[in-house]
Amino acid sequence: MIFASKDRIESNTAKGWWGTETLDQLFLSKVASAPDHTAVIDPDNRDDITHGKAQRLSYRDLNRKVTEAAEQFIKRGVVKDDIVVFQLPNIHESIVILLACSRVGALASPVLVDFAGHELAQILDHVKPKLFVTVNRFKKRDLLAAAAPICQKHGVSLVFVEDLDQSFSESQLEVAEKIIASHQLCNALTANDVNTICWTSGTEGFPKAVMRTHNQWMVTGRAMTDGASIRDGDVILNARPLVNMAAIGGGLYSWLICGGTFVLHHPLNIPLVLEQLKREKVTLTFMPPAFIISLLQDPVVRQQADLSSLRTMGSGSAAIPGWAIEGMKSEYNIDVINFFGSNEGISLQSNAITVPDPKLRATYFPRLGRREFNWPSSPTSLQMETKIVDLKTEEEITVPGLAGELRVKSSGIFDGYYKSPELTKVAFDENGFYRSGDLFEIAGEGELFPYYKFIGRCRELIIRGGMNIAPVEIDHLLSDHPLILDMAAFGYPDERLGEKIGVAIVGKSGQALSLEQIVEYLRNKKIAVFKLPQKVLMLDEIPRNAMMKVSRYRLTELSVANDLAKESV
DSSP states (O other): OOOSHHHHOOOOOOOSSOOOOOOOHHHHHHHHHOOSEEEEEOOOTTTHHHOOOOOEEHHHHHHHHHHHHHHHHHHOOOTTOOOOEEESSSSSSHHHHHHHHHHTTTTTEEOTTTTOHHHHHHHHHHHOEEEEEEEESSBBBBBHHHHHHHHHHHHHHHEGGGGGOOOOOOHHHHHHHHHHHHHHHHHHHHOTTTEEEEEEEESSEEEEEEEEEEHHHHHHHHTHHHHSSSTTOEEEEEEEEESSIIIIIIIIHHHHHHTOOOEOOSOOHHHHHHHHHHHHTEEEEEHHHHHHHHHHHOOOHHHOOOTTTTTTTOOSSOOOOOHHHHHHHHOOOOHHHHHHOOOSSSSHHHHHHTOHHHHHHHHEEOTTTTTTTTOOOOOGGGEEEEEEEOOTTTTTTOTTTEEEEEEEEESOOOOOETOOHHHHHHHHHHTEEEEEEEOOOOOOSGGTTEEEEEEEESSEEETTTTTTHHHHHHHHHHHTTTTTEEEEEEEEETTTTTEEEEEEEEGGGGGOHHHHHHHHHHTTTTTTTSOOEEEEEEOOOOOOTTTTOOHHHHHHHHHHHHHHHHHHH
């Protein structure tokens, strides 16, 4: 499926920004050059969280599994542009399916293991996939059993991931390779075909299906070489779910580009992370701010930590304190990169070269894509343009101190949302810049003029531990509660997760509801656990603006004020 315009393809190709290599071709080049090099390592605790024993796979071993899975896809009727949705934890099979989809020309659509029936029904109804692949369990949840009735309702074939592992003999492998080669002749794939459909939540409360091509992912992966963030042969520890921009672009594509080793981890477990860092001699990893703060402040963690091989640590999603970036350098000699990105293809990074002051690196980002600045350490910045725009006037902001929306035009930016022309249209301005929905300002005059300062979000998304939650979705799920007259979900600050979810409620006849009642009601709706609220505010009325829209920022202010009042008592 080619969704990009002919003009865009020709322009980016002529400039050398887009090439001809697909994900599978990139992978096969590494198989050919270093077949016995360790490619992927399963999480240590794999048998605790799902079926199967943890494995260490060479590039040759991984390729065999990809061939087996691709042959199974073909036997199950998958052809080019079919969609394969899969719900897996961070185990090597996630990588196998992504690569197998590329090999047969299918669109890979990974979803969070946290998603429950509510989200899965929305996704399957929207994309109507050919297959849904999952595991029998994730921790105490039976994912296979939960998905079965939803797949049956939507006419989707349900596949147990273990069925894709055929353990072929050499002769069977040769037959499978011939089947795949014949399939590829009739299902020709280019680097401009859509590679993935990843999911994000907007203020509409419905997951948006972000389409990105092989070339667009390749741009993101190459951006990680800026400032020597990744180097050939790096050992990369990935603890982020393999479902989105951060893990696929910053992790998986970067791993293949550098021909290194991909160490998987799931869910975040600090003692296990420390064990993997030491044993596998990890050189690069991406961790939430809470992990970095633990390394600096928790004496038990500090005592266990052996970070002698670690060169670089990335962080993002939630705000990271400047003192933590400074502490990692002074105490461990580790450079922390602050990332800012989105599934749609925004990829900014603030590293030790572009922003040398670690305290500033927490909130400042280089104004990449601006021709008035020279960023020799960021060659991919030449493939993008950025600006900040006043949301009221649509005029570009060119002076410090005025907040506006970040707009981005880049070779890595997506072309649209799957089967959502209206959402796609409003995602871009009249000049073709993607509307990020995030507030930035020019940091200052003089030495600060080349930097953007992150202010906050101009959309209403709640970002809890890196997970995007649309408050209106929670509003809708609570709208039929028999004891609720009016309600509104909101985010409130949390040091560890960035934000948590609160719900403001006006009860019928003034009746109060407890947090436990609200959570139980939402659980019965089969909503993902990370979307469950952790605070309830009982109010006489929900604050609204002149257009009768909920003023969610006022709810956040009320929540913070209530907490401060309790602390002062």
